[in-house]
Amino acid sequence: MDSILQYFRTLPSDIILADISLVIITIASTFLLTKYKKWNWLWSWITSTDHKKIGIMYLFVSFLFFLRAGLEALLIRMQLAFPENEFWVFQGERFNQLTSTHGTVMIFLVATPLLIGLMNVIVPLQIGARDVAFPFMNSLSLWLFISGGILINVSFIAGGSPNAGWTTYAPLSLKEFTPGPSNTYYPIGLQVAGLGTIMGAINFIVTIIKMRAPGMKFMRMPLSTWSMLITSVLIVYAFSALAVALLLLTFERLFGTVILSSSAGNPLIWQHLFWIFGHPEVYIIALPAFGIFSDVISTFSKKKLFGYTSMVFAIILIGFLGFMVWVHHMFTVGLNANINVFFALTTMLIAIPTGIKIFNWLFTMRGGSIRFDTPMLYALGFIVTFVMGGVTGVMLGSVPADYQYHDSYFVVAHLHYVIIGATIFGVLSGVYYWWPKMFGKMLNEKLGKWNFWTFVIGFHFTFFPMHIMGLMGMPRRVFTYPEGEGLGWLNFVSTCGAFLMGIGVFIFMLNIYITTRYGKSVQLNDPWMKRGRTLEWTIPSPPPPYNFARTPIVTSGEPLWNAYENRKENIEFEGEYEDIHMPSSSSLPFFMGMAFLIASFGFVFQIWWLATLGMLGVFMTMAIRSFQNKNGYSIPKKNVIYHDKGVGY
Amino acid sequence: MKRVLTFIVTACILSGCSSIAVLNPKGTAGEKQLDLLLLSLLLMGIVLAVVFTLFVRFLIKYREKPGEENEFPIQTAGNKKLEISWIVVPFIIIIVLAIPTFATTYELDEPYTNDKKPLIIEVTGEQFQWSFYYPEYGITSTDELRLPVNRPISFKLTSNDVIHSFWIPQLGGKRDALPGKENTLRLKALETGTYDGKCAELCGAEHALMTFDTIVENKTNFSKWIENMKDGEKDG
Ligand code: HEM
Ligand SMILES: [Cu+2]
Numbered sequence: 001m002d003s004i005l006q007y008f009r010t011l012p013s014d015i016i017l018a019d020i021s022l023v024i025i026t027i028a029s030t031f032l033l034t035k036y037k038k039w040n041w042l043w044s045w046i047t048s049t050d051h052k053k054i055g056i057m058y059l060f061v062s063f064l065f066f067l068r069a070g071l072e073a074l075l076i077r078m079q080l081a082f083p084e085n086e087f088w089v090f091q092g093e094r095f096n097q098l099t100s101t102h103g104t105v106m107i108f109l110v111a112t113p114l115l116i117g118l119m120n121v122i123v124p125l126q127i128g129a130r131d132v133a134f135p136f137m138n139s140l141s142l143w144l145f146i147s148g149g150i151l152i153n154v155s156f157i158a159g160g161s162p163n164a165g166w167t168t169y170a171p172l173s174l175k176e177f178t179p180g181p182s183n184t185y186y187p188i189g190l191q192v193a194g195l196g197t198i199m200g201a202i203n204f205i206v207t208i209i210k211m212r213a214p215g216m217k218f219m220r221m222p223l224s225t226w227s228m229l230i231t232s233v234l235i236v237y238a239f240s241a242l243a244v245a246l247l248l249l250t251f252e253r254l255f256g257t258v259i260l261s262s263s264a265g266n267p268l269i270w271q272h273l274f275w276i277f278g279h280p281e282v283y284i285i286a287l288p289a290f291g292i293f294s295d296v297i298s299t300f301s302k303k304k305l306f307g308y309t310s311m312v313f314a315i316i317l318i319g320f321l322g323f324m325v326w327v328h329h330m331f332t333v334g335l336n337a338n339i340n341v342f343f344a345l346t347t348m349l350i351a352i353p354t355g356i357k358i359f360n361w362l363f364t365m366r367g368g369s370i371r372f373d374t375p376m377l378y379a380l381g382f383i384v385t386f387v388m389g390g391v392t393g394v395m396l397g398s399v400p401a402d403y404q405y406h407d408s409y410f411v412v413a414h415l416h417y418v419i420i421g422a423t424i425f426g427v428l429s430g431v432y433y434w435w436p437k438m439f440g441k442m443l444n445e446k447l448g449k450w451n452f453w454t455f456v457i458g459f460h461f462t463f464f465p466m467h468i469m470g471l472m473g474m475p476r477r478v479f480t481y482p483e484g485e486g487l488g489w490l491n492f493v494s495t496c497g498a499f500l501m502g503i504g505v506f507i508f509m510l511n512i513y514i515t516t517r518y519g520k521s522v523q524l525n526d527p528w529m530k531r532g533r534t535l536e537w538t539i540p541s542p543p544p545p546y547n548f549a550r551t552p553i554v555t556s557g558e559p560l561w562n563a564y565e566n567r568k569e570n571i572e573f574e575g576e577y578e579d580i581h582m583p584s585s586s587s588l589p590f591f592m593g594m595a596f597l598i599a600s601f602g603f604v605f606q607i608w609w610l611a612t613l614g615m616l617g618v619f620m621t622m623a624i625r626s627f628q629n630k631n632g633y634s635i636p637k638k639n640v641i642y643h644d645k646g647v648g649y
Numbered sequence: 650m651k652r653v654l655t656f657i658v659t660a661c662i663l664s665g666c667s668s669i670a671v672l673n674p675k676g677t678a679g680e681k682q683l684d685l686l687l688l689s690l691l692l693m694g695i696v697l698a699v700v701f702t703l704f705v706r707f708l709i710k711y712r713e714k715p716g717e718e719n720e721f722p723i724q725t726a727g728n729k730k731l732e733i734s735w736i737v738v739p740f741i742i743i744i745v746l747a748i749p750t751f752a753t754t755y756e757l758d759e760p761y762t763n764d765k766k767p768l769i770i771e772v773t774g775e776q777f778q779w780s781f782y783y784p785e786y787g788i789t790s791t792d793e794l795r796l797p798v799n800r801p802i803s804f805k806l807t808s809n810d811v812i813h814s815f816w817i818p819q820l821g822g823k824r825d826a827l828p829g830k831e832n833t834l835r836l837k838a839l840e841t842g843t844y845d846g847k848c849a850e851l852c853g854a855e856h857a858l859m860t861f862d863t864i865v866e867n868k869t870n871f872s873k874w875i876e877n878m879k880d881g882e883k884d885g
């Protein structure tokens with residue numbers, strides 16, 4: 001007992017606090033689940049293979065990670081609020097841990113999975129499919145993401161977080177300079193999560209290519225679906241490069257292979273591989289947001305998307321060029337001028353398809369009839385914010401000027417303008433837009449507007465000053481800065497802005513709570529005042545497990561809108577009602593994810609029996625799956641008819 | 650947008666633009682980089698102005714007015730001429746920016762010819778300090794860099810452990826100091842004074858504290874300092 005107490009005394013106060021809150025949360029949720037007899041309900045979600053439920057779980061879990069990384073952002077901002085500040089324990093090493101996990105969690109466990117979650121819900125609905133192509137694999141993707149995420153998240157209370165930045169450059173990330181488990185968590189956690197992401201991408205590619213409703217040609221697909229298709233292709237290539245990089249780092253840390261060290265290897269190998277992944281990643285999290293905005297802007301302007309064809313080609317071009325610009329993250333490492341110049345050119349060129357998209361969005365609104373509901377507000381906020389981020393992106397592409405901006409707060413400003421401007425605004429826009437489709441209730445508009453204005457104003461106050469801080473010579477990832485360089489008040493403004501953003505997020509949660517608790521159910525297929533244009537608005541909200549009772553027949557790019565124009569209530573569905581075959585739920589993905597988690601802990605701490613045990617679990621669940629004979633179940637025709645006639649018409 | 654503009658203006662007034670190091674260069678490299686910064690800012694300013702004007706105009710003009718809820722606006726699929734114009738115009742803007750970018754990149758990469766008599770300084774970064782070796786004089790200084798004004802300098806950068814990045818914002822852009830590799834950074838200080846130097850690449854716990862003073866002096870003072878350092882080394 002004494003030794004345990006002694007151990008707790010050695011822990012810093014923030015970790016003790018985290019431990020205590022973890023215990024309280026666990027006890028509270030166990031208690032609530034037991035009291036309201038919700039264990040079965042929870043299990044039915046965990047084992048579900050329904051793309052809508054999986055999507056919602058993706059959204060939920062990544063939102064939890066967002067809260068964690070957002071809290072870290074606030075801690076970072078508190079430490080930096082004043083010159084030579086000493087806030088709590090967050091100086092030196094601990095500050096590096098904060099920025100590293102903030103960045104890593106935000107990119108890999110927030111931005112990417114939030115979009116994958118939203119797309120999981122929406123893509124099958126938009127193409128008129130009953131589920132994704134591989135429902136079991138879909139659930140497995142989710143559980144690999146969650147177990148990788150847990151690993152990265154607990155590192156903080158179990159041995160130390162990664163502390164070499166979200167980019168984890170060698171040789172700082174090698175055992176020699178950062179001993180202990182810290183930077184081993186990074187490659188192993190991301191490897192597991194990344195495996196899930198690759199599977200998810202393959203799933204979407206097959207789903208979109210093979211499962212579109214009759215008549216939905218490629219050039220009739222909504223932009224959200226298009227962007228998800230291209231994103232999935234990018235994921236397959238980019239995350240493979242990442243997997244290689246992570247494997248090299250893992251091997252180097254665990255077994256001392258000398259590949260990335262400076263003595264016999266070459267640390268630049270890491271940088272190249274990481275950015276060959278890293279830049280496309282930026283588009284992986286931006287393109288689906290572009291898709292969402294295209295749908296939202298067109299819906300709330302009551303206008304067909306301007307230049308649909310050029311929008312599609314712009315996405316493809318961006319995806320393609322996105323693989324040819326990675327060296328712009330490495331302009332200062334001393335590659336020769338020819339290389340730098342080539343990558344400067346490709347970087348600037350990418351602005352052209354991006355510009356095409358911006359102007360097409362603007363001209364979609366022209367001649368329309370614009371409503372300012374929250375999804376649209378976020379889309380408009382996106383245009384302003386993202387254009388500013390894009391502009392600084394072009395400035396960063398100008399090599400010699402980048403020698404000044406690189407690794408300074410100018411870059412921190414730029415990256416948040418594009419990532420929050422596109423991805424986070426995009427997800428919020430999409431969540432407000434499709435919330436009634438997912439849950440059958442509208443989110444409150446008034447709170448939505450409060451949420452929007454606090455978040456966006458807070459955003460600009462937080463990040464605009466960072467441009468100037470960068471030009472004043474403040475490097476990124478510093479835990480302190482001297483008095484008398486004029487940085488003080490800019491940083492203070494930035495910190496205040498961050499808290500305003502925090503209030504925005506709080507209002508968002510409040511909105512969800514209030515509407516879930518007290519909101520009225522919407523009885524409509526298309527709750528957005530008959531502005532819907534695409535297939536997801538032709539079915540009940542929330543949709544039945546099989547989505548479409550009968551197959552929709554698609555004759556144009558915007559079937560529902562065309563029906564409205566012809567004074568009809570909905571599109572035509574064809575064919576007879578039939579028994580519908582559904583995939584059965586399965587607990588294997590969950591167990592496989594947990595087995596991966598156990599194995600990962602074994603690897604991180606180099607406890608080989610544990611690692612072996614975990615991997616045995618993985619192979620066992622695989623074997624069980626291979627010999628399993630679960631062929632799904634059938635929903636009888638009469639139930640389908642009953643439901644279809646009862647709701648929505 | 651207005652909020653942002655007022656913000657820039659107040660930022661400049663309150664802090665005085667002069668305290669924005671990059672906008673107030675005292676070195677050759679820094680001046681060229683500032684030129685590019687200003688050119689790109691100007692071009693991008695035009696882009697911003699166009700986008701924001703259209704944005705505000707369309708939002709005001711085409712918002713739904715009461716009574717229009719059930720109307721069907723005319724649907725337009727696109728417009729070839731417009732769509733081509735926003736491919737061509739950005740292309741031109743990019744060319745205007747790309748040409749000086751390329752020229753400056755090559756220029757900064759150009760080695761000094763011997764008749765310019767560059768001063769070579771071997772810079773070594775290590776956790777968490779900078780050391781500066783002057784082969785011409787055989788002296789080493791730590792965390793304090795002294796430069797003669799108006800003489801071309803050639804920094805040879807390397808590291809003893811992890812990656813660092815050598816940055817004196819007022820003199821010019823940064824260059825990484827990599828272990829096992831030598832990078833070169835060339836610039837000339839144009840005015841005497843003291844400038845902040847920093848490490849810009851995350852290198853461990855005290856990365857934020859890995860700073861150094863850069864003192865640019867006239868020829869006589871610089872020679873005096875060299876003599877002092879030589880004496881100091883003999884004594885030490
Ligand atoms: C919610 C408000 C947010 C605030 C106040 C915030 C604040 C910050 C700050 C101050 C830094 C710089 C840390 C440093 O260099 O010392 C930073 C870094 C970073 N942030 Fe955020 N951030 C926020 C949200 C986000 C979001 C939503 C994302 C992405 C989805 C994101 C991604 C990153 C990344 C990738 C880095 C770089 C980390 C690194 O240098 O390794 N942040 N953030
Ligand atoms: Cu990039």
Ligand SMILES: [Cu+2]
Nearest residue numbers: 848850852856
């Ligand atoms: Cu450093």
